[in-house]
Amino acid sequence: MIRSIIDRLLESGTPFAIAGGAGSLAAVKDRPLQVPAVFVYIASERSAANDRITGILQRSGIDISVVIITENLSGTDDFEAAEDIENLKAYVRRKLIGFMAEGLDDPLEHVTGELQQAISGTIWFEDVYSSARYLEEQD
Numbered sequence: 001m002i003r004s005i006i007d008r009l010l011e012s013g014t015p016f017a018i019a020g021g022a023g024s025l026a027a028v029k030d031r032p033l034q035v036p037a038v039f040v041y042i043a044s045e046r047s048a049a050n051d052r053i054t055g056i057l058q059r060s061g062i063d064i065s066v067v068i069i070t071e072n073l074s075g076t077d078d079f080e081a082a083e084d085i086e087n088l089k090a091y092v093r094r095k096l097i098g099f100m101a102e103g104l105d106d107p108l109e110h111v112t113g114e115l116q117q118a119i120s121g122t123i124w125f126e127d128v129y130s131s132a133r134y135l136e137e138q139d
Contacts, residue, residue: 004102005040005064008095015091025067031122036070036088043128047135058135062104063111063128066092071122085123089113096129104131 006019017034018024022041043065047058070084098107108129116124 001101001103002040002042002064005066005096005099005108006038008099008101009038009040009066009092011095015088028069030120031071032069035122036068036084038069038088038092039067041065059132060135061130061132063130064101064108066096066127066129067116068092068125068127069122085125089125089127092127101131103133105134106132 002021006021009016010019016036016038018032018037020037020039022039025039025041028037028039041064043063045060045062047060050058068085068088070088072084093110096108097110100107108131111128111130113125113127116126118124
């Protein structure tokens with residue numbers, strides 16, 4: 001699932017220099033080795049009650065976080081980095097809204113976006129997308 005989302009974000013014409021999952025993001029201290037960067041991981045899962053009288057069928061909602069990191073490479077105009085993050089957010093949203101990621105049963109929907117940090121010329125922005133898969137009892 002995460003691999004298919006990352007592959008979608010890295011299709012021809014991507015603005016991202018690097019991409020990865022949760023493990024790659026955890027390795028980033030102050031800034032990634034290259035920017036702009038994007039990291040994708042499952043942020044949360046929550047399952048609904050069983051829908052069947054016999055057997056089990058549950059809808060499991062999944063929130064997927066997409067962390068975008070960029071910086072103003074010129075070092076002279078902080079507004080450039082802010083404009084860059086807006087362009088990157090728009091790119092990610094165009095690619096992911098309505099996308100059927102591998103292993104999911106519903107298309108991705110945008111839920112929320114939030115600035116995570118802006119420090120030393122680097123901007124970290126997190127978008128959250130929601131989808132679901134259906135869990136079924138196996139005999």
